[in-house]
Amino acid sequence: MPDQSAVVTRFAPSPTGFLHIGGARTALFNLLYARHTGGKFLLRIEDTDRARSTEAAVAAIFEGLTWLGVEHDGEVVFQHTRADRHREAVAQLLSAGHAYRDYMTPDELEAEREAARAEGRAVRSPWRDQDPPAGSNLPHVIRFKGPKEADTVIDDLVQGPVRFANKDLDDLVLLRSDGAPTYNLAVVVDDHDMGVTHVIRGDDHLNNAPRQALIYQALGWDLPAFAHIPLIHGPDGAKLSKRHGAQAVGDFAAQGYLPEAMRNYLTRLGWGHGDDEIFSDEQAAAWFDIRDVGRAPARLDWDKLASVNAHYIREADDARLAALTADAHRARGEALTDADLARLEAAMPFMKTRAKTIPQLADETQFLTARRPLHLDDKARATLTDEAASRLQRLSEALAATTSWTDPDLDLLIKAFAGAEGVGLGKIGPNLRAALTAGRPSPDLSKTLAALGRDESLGRIHDALSQRT
RNA sequence: GGUCCCUUCGUCUAUCGGUUAGGACACUAGAUUUUCAUUCUAGGAAGAGCGGUUCGACUCCGCUAGGGACUGCCA
Numbered sequence A: 001m002p003d004q005s006a007v008v009t010r011f012a013p014s015p016t017g018f019l020h021i022g023g024a025r026t027a028l029f030n031l032l033y034a035r036h037t038g039g040k041f042l043l044r045i046e047d048t049d050r051a052r053s054t055e056a057a058v059a060a061i062f063e064g065l066t067w068l069g070v071e072h073d074g075e076v077v078f079q080h081t082r083a084d085r086h087r088e089a090v091a092q093l094l095s096a097g098h099a100y101r102d103y104m105t106p107d108e109l110e111a112e113r114e115a116a117r118a119e120g121r122a123v124r125s126p127w128r129d130q131d132p133p134a135g136s137n138l139p140h141v142i143r144f145k146g147p148k149e150a151d152t153v154i155d156d157l158v159q160g161p162v163r164f165a166n167k168d169l170d171d172l173v174l175l176r177s178d179g180a181p182t183y184n185l186a187v188v189v190d191d192h193d194m195g196v197t198h199v200i201r202g203d204d205h206l207n208n209a210p211r212q213a214l215i216y217q218a219l220g221w222d223l224p225a226f227a228h229i230p231l232i233h234g235p236d237g238a239k240l241s242k243r244h245g246a247q248a249v250g251d252f253a254a255q256g257y258l259p260e261a262m263r264n265y266l267t268r269l270g271w272g273h274g275d276d277e278i279f280s281d282e283q284a285a286a287w288f289d290i291r292d293v294g295r296a297p298a299r300l301d302w303d304k305l306a307s308v309n310a311h312y313i314r315e316a317d318d319a320r321l322a323a324l325t326a327d328a329h330r331a332r333g334e335a336l337t338d339a340d341l342a343r344l345e346a347a348m349p350f351m352k353t354r355a356k357t358i359p360q361l362a363d364e365t366q367f368l369t370a371r372r373p374l375h376l377d378d379k380a381r382a383t384l385t386d387e388a389a390s391r392l393q394r395l396s397e398a399l400a401a402t403t404s405w406t407d408p409d410l411d412l413l414i415k416a417f418a419g420a421e422g423v424g425l426g427k428i429g430p431n432l433r434a435a436l437t438a439g440r441p442s443p444d445l446s447k448t449l450a451a452l453g454r455d456e457s458l459g460r461i462h463d464a465l466s467q468r469t
Numbered sequence B: 001g002g003u004c005c006c007u008u009c010g011u012c013u014a015u016c017g018g019u020u021a022g023g024a025c026a027c028u029a030g031a032u033u034u035u036c037a038u039u040c041u042a043g044g045a046a047g048a049g050c051g052g053u054u055c056g057a058c059u060c061c062g063c064u065a066g067g068g069a070c071u072g073c074c075a
Helices: A021-037 A055-068 A079-095 A106-119 A183-193 A208-219 A249-254 A259-268 A281-287 A302-315 A318-331 A338-354 A358-364 A378-383 A386-401 A407-421 A429-437 A445-452 A454-465
Strands: A008-011 A040-045 A099-102 A141-144 A151-156 A160-165 A173-175 A198-202 A225-229
Touching (some): A008 A198, A021 A225, A021 A249, A021 A259, A021 A281, A040 A055, A055 A249, A055 A259, A079 A099, A079 A141, A079 A173, A079 A183, A079 A208, A151 A225, A183 A208, A249 A259, A318 A358, A338 A445, A386 A429, A429 A454, A445 A454
Parallel strands (some): A008 A040
Antiparallel strands (some): A099 A141, A141 A173, A151 A160
């Protein structure tokens, strides 16, 4: 016997563009709440507006959610396939006197809208309380006939109780003149039929909630719990848009953020669990309660996102990071060899602590994939005096002679060499580094040598020596 | 214009009437250091304003200001 009290949440995007980061967070909160309560998380595509919905947008939503790791339970519901069921609900409303046919022309509607705005009242149709015109074959929409007295209170899980006066609510269009159902009708019917118990969505829908609640009541259905979460804003506090650098989840993927970092960051944005900043998916599910979500819109903070990302990069598998970093190199037009790939992976344990994003990791590993001969700049050449060059030559010979080309041993070798030469590392490091990387950032010299390998290292030193003027 | 929502360090947040208002990111200073980073230590930084309620308000109420959403035969 199914548990009648089990929680069912859903994410219901409309496929009219990319998957917005705010939508992604809404999906994440729905997922988290479902996991927290042991319930189900469903996905529904709100494509009742056939003209604006596209296949590409549907694909972008699936792709974005998959990348983020927000996986739904059960089959995806496409809202437009349920139009007959929606019309059935409207027929029920009509026969019960909770809906009416509205024959206003576009011009009449426009005039009424202006009048209503000027008078500071809700839009009203004269057909609400009038018999259909003669013939009644005329084009018309079907509107909900809501009560005009009393109040409707939405006991929102995030916003608290919110009271709306019914007289301020206009009569929603349920069916368009072509017979197609509208959003406000479809959400109610679908959420009910899908058994949704908790409607968690952006707070841009808070004003729709009372109208939808009235439809539930007219249909004789129980109301789900509502939770309207604040939207995500850009760093400047304005609604997130293109000029903020990213708004689609695909943008974040392309900019080198890891999905697990995005989940952590997005969960923490607008929600908190004491002082916890970094937490696993399991912890998030265990701690997350929709009631703890904040009521104020949160701003996207690139620095903090980068910091969280840096943490997850350090935790990530080396082979996975090497592959992502290789992709970033290729995206810059570099052709990588198998040797490059091998070096990338071997170097990852100590390279991944140096970057906050994948593109940065590509920057940091440039010294690995650069092609011989590396070109020394004037300054580097100038530092390669006769004395420095002959010392570098001796170091090269010492390196060539070693039988253990590993980080700790190379480190010992360099220090022993400096001791034998009677100079500090400062007399050796800069020249060796210039020869090895030609100014590119690189880790400890011993690590740089180890990552490059014996042949490449020796070759680069040889190249540098031959560039003396 | 109308309806509704929001307001703690620069940012994300903790606090659920009594705290030196805590943490994280960012920032500043110092230490470490063969480049660039990292790491470590220390530091500055907040309750929008005004009235109430209360022995006592960041926490409760009201007003003001500022931000935002909606006001579609879009979702």
